[in-house]
Amino acid sequence: MTYFVAGRPVGLLIALYAASILLANLTLNQFIPLPVFGLLSVGTIFFAAVFTLRDRIHRVGGLRAVYVAIALALLVNTLAALLTGTPWRFIGASFLAILVGELSDTAVYQRLLEKSWWTRVLASNAVSVPLDSILFTLLAFWGEMSPRDIAQIIFADILAKYAIAALFALRVRRAAHAATP
Numbered sequence: 753m754t755y756f757v758a759g760r761p762v763g764l765l766i767a768l769y770a771a772s773i774l775l776a777n778l779t780l781n782q783f784i785p786l787p788v789f790g791l792l793s794v795g796t797i798f799f800a801a802v803f804t805l806r807d808r809i810h811r812v813g814g815l816r817a818v819y820v821a822i823a824l825a826l827l828v829n830t831l832a833a834l835l836t837g838t839p840w841r842f843i844g845a846s847f848l849a850i851l852v853g854e855l856s857d858t859a860v861y862q863r864l865l866e867k868s869w870w871t872r873v874l875a876s877n878a879v880s881v882p883l884d885s886i887l888f889t890l891l892a893f894w895g896e897m898s899p900r901d902i903a904q905i906i907f908a909d910i911l912a913k914y915a916i917a918a919l920f921a922l923r924v925r926r927a928a929h930a931a932t933p
Contacts, residue, residue: 769806777829778836781842793909802854804917825854861875885909
């Protein structure tokens with residue numbers, strides 16, 4: 753069965769999901785210092801789209817499509833990391849953070865299916881965003897960076913993921929309202 757969203761199959765959303773994670777992983781150790789406190793990983797800018805894309809996949813294709821998206825993203829990103837010579841600590845941190853963060857987000861989202869889309873998205877992101885950011889940053893950078901730098905990365909990543917995911921969600925909501933007759 754093929755699922756469509758705005759005339760496009762769910763496969764396109766799954767491909768965008770995997771590509772967003774790939775771009776995030778390729779730029780994970782490049783940082784933008786924030787004015788007062790925070791080191792924003794360039795990868796976070798790409799990864800923030802992942803939350804909304806996964807929620808759209810869930811909405812359009814259901815739980816099975818989400819699991820396919822997560823598995824494809826893990827496979828593509830692990831292969832890309834191996835081909836580009838990414839250090840093992842980044843590969844392991846990324847794999848584990850994606851697996852734990854995405855599955856926890858999906859579990860929360862799934863439990864709230866009877867609630868509004870906004871409630872599902874906000875509640876699932878409230879769990880997965882900090883979980884993913886803390887887990888990945890600690891695994892990838894502990895012992896390589898100072899505790900202060902790690903705290904700055906976690907702070908900036910959580911802040912940016914929430915802001916970008918909110919913008920994405922608003923855009924999706926506006927598009928849905930525009931498409932409604």
